[in-house]
Amino acid sequence: MSATSLTSVSFNTSSWDLKRREGGKPYVRCGSPASSEKTVRVGVLGASGYTGSEVLRLLANHPRFGVALLTADRKAGQPIASVFPHLATEKLPDLIAIKDANFSDVDAVFCCLPHGTTQEIIKGLPKHLKIVDLSADFRLRDISEYEEWYGQPHRAPELQKEAIYGLTEVLREEIRNARLVANPGCYPTSIQIPLVPLIKAKLIEIKNIIIDAKSGVSGAGRSAKENLLYTEVAEGINSYGVTRHRHVPETEQGLSDAASSKVTISFTPHLMPMIRGMQSTIYVEMSPGVTTEDLYQQLKRSYENEEFAILLGNGVVPRTHSVRGTNYCLINVFPDRIPGRAIIISVIDNLVKGASGQALQNLNLMMGFPENLGLHYQSLFP
Amino acid sequence: MSATSLTSVSFNTSSWDLKRREGGKPYVRCGSPASSEKTVRVGVLGASGYTGSEVLRLLANHPRFGVALLTADRKAGQPIASVFPHLATEKLPDLIAIKDANFSDVDAVFCCLPHGTTQEIIKGLPKHLKIVDLSADFRLRDISEYEEWYGQPHRAPELQKEAIYGLTEVLREEIRNARLVANPGCYPTSIQIPLVPLIKAKLIEIKNIIIDAKSGVSGAGRSAKENLLYTEVAEGINSYGVTRHRHVPETEQGLSDAASSKVTISFTPHLMPMIRGMQSTIYVEMSPGVTTEDLYQQLKRSYENEEFAILLGNGVVPRTHSVRGTNYCLINVFPDRIPGRAIIISVIDNLVKGASGQALQNLNLMMGFPENLGLHYQSLFP
Amino acid sequence: MSATSLTSVSFNTSSWDLKRREGGKPYVRCGSPASSEKTVRVGVLGASGYTGSEVLRLLANHPRFGVALLTADRKAGQPIASVFPHLATEKLPDLIAIKDANFSDVDAVFCCLPHGTTQEIIKGLPKHLKIVDLSADFRLRDISEYEEWYGQPHRAPELQKEAIYGLTEVLREEIRNARLVANPGCYPTSIQIPLVPLIKAKLIEIKNIIIDAKSGVSGAGRSAKENLLYTEVAEGINSYGVTRHRHVPETEQGLSDAASSKVTISFTPHLMPMIRGMQSTIYVEMSPGVTTEDLYQQLKRSYENEEFAILLGNGVVPRTHSVRGTNYCLINVFPDRIPGRAIIISVIDNLVKGASGQALQNLNLMMGFPENLGLHYQSLFP
Amino acid sequence: MSATSLTSVSFNTSSWDLKRREGGKPYVRCGSPASSEKTVRVGVLGASGYTGSEVLRLLANHPRFGVALLTADRKAGQPIASVFPHLATEKLPDLIAIKDANFSDVDAVFCCLPHGTTQEIIKGLPKHLKIVDLSADFRLRDISEYEEWYGQPHRAPELQKEAIYGLTEVLREEIRNARLVANPGCYPTSIQIPLVPLIKAKLIEIKNIIIDAKSGVSGAGRSAKENLLYTEVAEGINSYGVTRHRHVPETEQGLSDAASSKVTISFTPHLMPMIRGMQSTIYVEMSPGVTTEDLYQQLKRSYENEEFAILLGNGVVPRTHSVRGTNYCLINVFPDRIPGRAIIISVIDNLVKGASGQALQNLNLMMGFPENLGLHYQSLFP
Structure with a gap:
């Protein structure tokens, strides 16, 4: 099933999610919708940084997005919990190197990589992927300005033309139809x-x-x-x-x-x-x-x-x-x-509206969901 | 509809929740289930303290518990947002004095009041209410011990006998059938x-x-x-x-x-x-x-x-x-x-497993829901 | 000996300061000059607040100012260490009520009281005292402006005329000859x-x-x-x-x-x-x-x-x-x-240049000392 | 003049210290004794770490110890203020590499280097130096225990025999006569x-x-x-x-x-x-x-x-x-x-009693001064 066809949404969470922890018996998991409903397969590229882990925190309660792929080149082969112990309670794929990623099982990616390298990597991604890029690499329309502020020529000028700047409240309609969104800085x-x-x-x-x-x-x-x-x-x-x-x-x-x-x-x-x-x-x-x-x-x-x-x-x-x-x-x-x-x-x-939250808001739009899906959190106060 | 009859759960959130902010147009609200599904009407007594606000934070994502009543004697008449600005984005009832509360519209309460006064208040509550008490007032089975450590005689010894100590992992079955749960200290x-x-x-x-x-x-x-x-x-x-x-x-x-x-x-x-x-x-x-x-x-x-x-x-x-x-x-x-x-x-x-989270875990059990309902949060790290 | 006659300074700290802790043997105290050299007797009015305690911290290393009087009406009768445990290692007089203070043994005071009450109290102080007032009460030359911002008429307009605004770097010469200095806000x-x-x-x-x-x-x-x-x-x-x-x-x-x-x-x-x-x-x-x-x-x-x-x-x-x-x-x-x-x-x-430190800098000038006396501290970093 | 002959101390600070900031006029500096009194020339080896900078903070008010030498191999050639901006107001020598240090102008050193390398460096220091070593390298009398816990053989076992463990209150007399003191861990x-x-x-x-x-x-x-x-x-x-x-x-x-x-x-x-x-x-x-x-x-x-x-x-x-x-x-x-x-x-x-303060306390003793010289600080509270 193509993720982009999910625009008409029907929920069915009457069946509880059965989950096993290693060696344990099955137990009911609820509060978040059943994983069978998580029909959009999402990858996080650069999952060992804070914006990556924040995407994972938010996705834990998202009813439609499931995590299918996590990359972190220097931590490849490790479970995410070895990098972020607070994610130990979540069932997530292990970290792999980006070169080993199989994107045919992935519908969309959050790109949480450093600026500079991001351009090359996104250039190499298959075209069926919806991409929200949290780096600065596609935010400046004028690539000479990019070169001036980032000290290197832009390596993917053609993609820059395609990229939509992801300030949701201002550019909502453009984002809805985008394939590549340059998520704004905080x-x-x-x-x-x-x-x-x-x-x-x-x-x-x-x-x-x-x-x-x-x-x-x-x-x-x-x-x-x-x-x-x-x-x-x-x-x-x-x-x-x-x-x-x-x-x-x-x-x-x-x-x-x-x-x-x-x-x-x-x-x-x-x-x-x-x-x-x-x-x-x-x-x-x-x-x-x-x-x-x-x-x-x-x-x-x-x-x-x-x-x-x-x-x-x-x-x-x-x-x-x-x-x-x-x-x-x-x-x-x-x-x-x-x-x-x-x-x-x-x-x-x-980290949320200034990065991963707005990224999720944008991907919701790009996939045809209401933009607030899975983003209903109250402030952790005090 | 009796809340306790809700043991067989069927979700239907295909219709988005329509919500109006004052003066605004309707917009879709999702991510949390439709408010029409929030069939258990919950009150929070003492909503102006941290355990009260923490209950509200957690309930914001609970699929079945709706907030029907908030009390705070010294802040009666105020919106909760004047006491806790971070709750301004949530649709919640205004604070009222406990003496003005109508409990006939309420199925269960979280009692977030100080110890000492709690006993009298719980004694006066209608018997149809399920109660999770977050104070220390019903935690000690031996009321002479209560008197020794809290410096006053226990004022509701008969209720003490009924109270179940709410350490979920240890006393789950007793909690399931309890009417009054004494939620443990942190x-x-x-x-x-x-x-x-x-x-x-x-x-x-x-x-x-x-x-x-x-x-x-x-x-x-x-x-x-x-x-x-x-x-x-x-x-x-x-x-x-x-x-x-x-x-x-x-x-x-x-x-x-x-x-x-x-x-x-x-x-x-x-x-x-x-x-x-x-x-x-x-x-x-x-x-x-x-x-x-x-x-x-x-x-x-x-x-x-x-x-x-x-x-x-x-x-x-x-x-x-x-x-x-x-x-x-x-x-x-x-x-x-x-x-x-x-x-x-x-x-x-x-504030969570040590107070409001365990309280919600307990009320889930008392109402016949899976205990983890609405409690699926990952750590806010960093 | 009059404190104001101390303008020509000669140090003699070759004799170590002998100090006894209660019940203990005498031991040598040095690093700070001998207490016999602390010839200026200073009082701190309102010693139970942060600006008061900060004055005491700074005075601990001042070679000429000795603490002769500490007032704190609500804490009268208590040792300062019961209010500020970190001052337990310092030999200081107990707190007394301001009405019980004997100012004949005092040469100068730091007034660390709340605005409003300060005016009345300073009005009642003997005229031989040099005063540095850390409240806002004498900072505004225009008493109508005082009334506008502080919501009450000024109660010591005649003193206001005498007061010198204590921004040392700007008004050094005026401060040198002042009796009452209004220490600036932070x-x-x-x-x-x-x-x-x-x-x-x-x-x-x-x-x-x-x-x-x-x-x-x-x-x-x-x-x-x-x-x-x-x-x-x-x-x-x-x-x-x-x-x-x-x-x-x-x-x-x-x-x-x-x-x-x-x-x-x-x-x-x-x-x-x-x-x-x-x-x-x-x-x-x-x-x-x-x-x-x-x-x-x-x-x-x-x-x-x-x-x-x-x-x-x-x-x-x-x-x-x-x-x-x-x-x-x-x-x-x-x-x-x-x-x-x-x-x-x-x-x-x-608390230092924004309050107690500048106050000490000013009193140094008012007493004829170099303004940096006792103020040589490096930042507590990290 | 040999520093170790300074046991009979006579202070004379009646003359103010004249100091020039670059390009500025002379001004009086007091509060700390005149630099002419700072007759013990102290070096700090490893001045770019926290224990090094803390030694410098404390020495700023020491009446007898002057800073003659600062080393930091990786920062050699820089002013200390480029490493610790809070020391910009202090007159201190620039950082040099330890190999370029001339110890003939130095009476004593605080060694603030990492464990392991410290042994070799102290072994190479001239014998006239009093040394307080803040690393762990000479704390364990049993060098096999050192090897067990630090994963490498001890490289200066003969010096280990000479080293005195610097827990002042317990080993004061031994410290007084020591040349090399192993300052305790925090x-x-x-x-x-x-x-x-x-x-x-x-x-x-x-x-x-x-x-x-x-x-x-x-x-x-x-x-x-x-x-x-x-x-x-x-x-x-x-x-x-x-x-x-x-x-x-x-x-x-x-x-x-x-x-x-x-x-x-x-x-x-x-x-x-x-x-x-x-x-x-x-x-x-x-x-x-x-x-x-x-x-x-x-x-x-x-x-x-x-x-x-x-x-x-x-x-x-x-x-x-x-x-x-x-x-x-x-x-x-x-x-x-x-x-x-x-x-x-x-x-x-x-950083003080657990490191640099106790080190100074020890060097005071080793140089024949009262141990509290220059250590009279009240807690920075709040």
């Missing part, structure tokens, strides 16, 4: 969701957009670097990549599209002593005569039917605590002390 | 799960059981106390209630039952700079001739068919990171350097 | 140190100064509030008091003085999961023709002989980790992506 | 300080000593390892090296010496989400007829004149928060619930 997601509608409606000036962003540490991935050690991160804060962060061109591309003219932003990311979570505090100048109430009403109109982009009630401050482990982006608008200016706050979980 | 859960089978099998000596336990801060609840401030907890550790913690009699009661003779434990809890998570490191003397392999095999036999009590592979150290947000209890056994001794390590999330 | 300190010289030199525009500030939790003091619990703060971030924080008028007062015209700032503070530390990320527009190098050179000129205001080398990002427990303010300037704009970063320890 | 320090006097006095049984130890992350050093990342450590706890930690033989050596017979301990270390701090919770059986009051009185007698080993008042629980950044070891004794047993709690800062 910072660009948190910034574009509130700004795109305001820029499109010409409610804010596109010059002097100042973004002070704060990120949890998991955004830097699982690589062992001195500056990411507990001892170096806990109990302190620091800015990094001041004005030179690689998420700048991606963000400017999206905002420029919305403005139909070139937008240059001020963007300063800060590394925070928290595992997950991201806040963008955005300082903008409103267009002449516009009030913060106008901004609020515009965002309300834009997002009132959205599941995951949520405008909070008047005056309520979005908190990263409210989105931990969830796919929500909470936003709000505040008047500034300086007349004519506004402050916009946006929070996400960098 | 420390006692983490200790009894590994020790009860070993004591029953007479593999360890019941004297000199030494338990060094470490808990996250959420175990102390949400009350504003100086010693729980971020500034007082972060970046340090301290023992508290050395030998005098109230979870001692509960633990000794369970271990004594298993041993059929009085067990006195050494128990030292430590407050740790983490929100959730609990580890009990247990130092025991083995019975003559017994090896750690014998202990391991016994635990394997006892728990190989359990969903939530998991014996890890040989030599794998249980980590609280692996159970964050989940209902699992991970355990393992290690040989000690001192011959004849063993070290047992057990970890849980104090 | 945010205003971190903002004014970099901005005042730039504004005075007319290198930056005074409109649209945008300050995104991040603070550790200790800035909120030791009061038991729900929002300061470990469980509510750890692993998250949130803005608070958006545009309405009480440090706004104090900061605007200082910047307006520098500009000789009214400055209105955009100021958004964020609560961070760390105990100490503060960063202000400041976004400014440069005056026409000015470059970031001009800003850098101006700050270099202004601060090259300062002990505690340190301009870092070109491109080095100030980190709160570098100032933990110290009196340093580290600053630097960066070019923004948007032409004509600059980003200024400033970090302090909110 | 765990062994926290365990031996309370246990040695009790074992010597035969108040506790030497069998079944159970030690549950908890350590901050800095004990693992600054090496970039996945398991030490913020994301892997924060918000969780885990045991490691169960029964196989390398601090076991060192601890057993010290306890066996005290007992004059072989002691085998149960030792389980736990990695905690905090930067610094260590607690050993020790479970012991008392000798027949002995009470916890006897233990308390013995510790009181043993340590009442000690500066850094502090027995707290009856019932007061030692907290790591009270020793952050300090050289104190706080201890106390508690009755266990199980008759005949006691619980002993001991806390230190693993």
